[in-house]
Amino acid sequence: MALDLILLIIIVICAFAAVQMRDLLSAALVLGACSLIMAVIWTRLNAVDVAFTEASVGAGITTVLMIAALSRTRRGEEGGEERDMGWVHDGAANKRFIFRHIAMLIVVLVTMGVLIYGTMDMPDFGDPDAPAHTHVARRYIEKSREETGVKNFVTAVLVSYRGYDTLGETTVIFTAGIAVVLLLRKQRR
Amino acid sequence: METRAIITLVLLGIGCFFIVVASVGIIRFPDFYTRVHPAGKTDTMGQAAVLIGLAVYEGLSLVSVKLVIIMLFLAIANPTATHALAKAAYVAGLRPWRKGEPRR
Amino acid sequence: MFDVAGIVVALAVLLVIYRVIKGPRICDRVLAVNAIGTKTVVLLALIGFMYERPQFLDIALVYALINFIATIAFLKYREMGRLD
């Protein structure tokens, strides 16, 4: 339990730092660290496939892609100085500044309230009587080993029961990858 | 407790100690080049101790061979990565810290 | 035993996060992220043993490789100014 708590604290700190940073290269690196820790949390939740994806896509490819994107653009954030200061020596502008921030705070708080209200009807974490666990899950858990021959039943659902779905997803990602490669190649000429 | 568990415990303790000291060193040392020292050495040592401890706990099997391979890979990759970083910093013209200067 | 070791390693990661955020230079940050990667590999191996499912080591292996590649990609960018 303590381990999960520490990992969550690290994630929150990383995310906050990544948003706050003005240097985009550093922000990309902090995001990389963030997804490394995220993958550890996935592993803690026993979701090995998700952890694999998070590790290779989130920490590996995304960081490299962001660095590649930065190498073609600029490293700093635009208008960083002004947004950093916020306060100007002008009464009306200050008032507008405060008003804008209070409005943002209200919007965020209302959204948070709605989301928390939405979670109240949800079953407890790991509740065996939750709707998601009573429908087809039992069959996956009990039969997937003999029906598909795959050890991990998350993997069995992903690549066997929902194989066509996964095939479609993979096709979309593959097409997107080829498109990106083609676009970048055209630009180089 | 059997001997193997005790060996594992000792190795895990040593490894965790070195890992924590490496983190403290990365925080405490005054400039980049000095921070490379704990990151390159102590981290390598710490991970090696922990992973060998786990391998001892597991006994001889495919899993322990994998652990040793991970350990060897990290032991080669970690110094290489820190060396490459130090070189990049040096090429970029970062001056090393001298005794008596303020921390950076 | 493994739980305590995992918590200690996670705390070490928390310490290094300070250096990632503070910097002050980009090299310091990369160094710290690299150190976090090493500790994450150890943490994953420990979690695998906590659950008595050492298959998790495959992820740890992938991690070790990815961490190295990300660092090298960054350095290539710093040295050449571009990746391709």
Next chain:
Amino acid sequence: MSFILTAVIMFGFWLLLSGHFTFILLTSGIVASLIVAYFSHELLFGDIDLKITVNRIVRLIKYMPWLVWEIIAANIDIVYRTLHPSMPIDPEMIEFDTNLKTETGIAILANSITLTPGTVTVEAKRDGKFKVHSIVRGVNMSGMQAKVEMIEGNRDV
């Protein structure tokens, strides 16, 4: 030669990772390692002379215990310097030349320097010039240099 060696190493790695020994998995493993070896055997080995390489590996294994001892000493040193309240460090940059010829030798020396007390390699050039960052003044490197030169074995091969 390097093709076969690469394929064997790749297949060994496949066996290690899979842990299943059914016919279909072994066959696909062989096919996959052959494909990988076809594309990348020049990257991994290039042209090698097997006898020299084996000699070097034997000497490298003999060098290992000393290296492990040095690594432990280095770590105790770092722990002392990190946890000491006044932090007794006095860093400087050292430059020196070596007679190493091969890339492997240079890589071994560079990693050894990084792992042993008080020093981190900053730059290692292909002609054997080294730049080292040392955490205390007045470190002597000649002992390790001689050991790595012996592994490379320019004299007796």
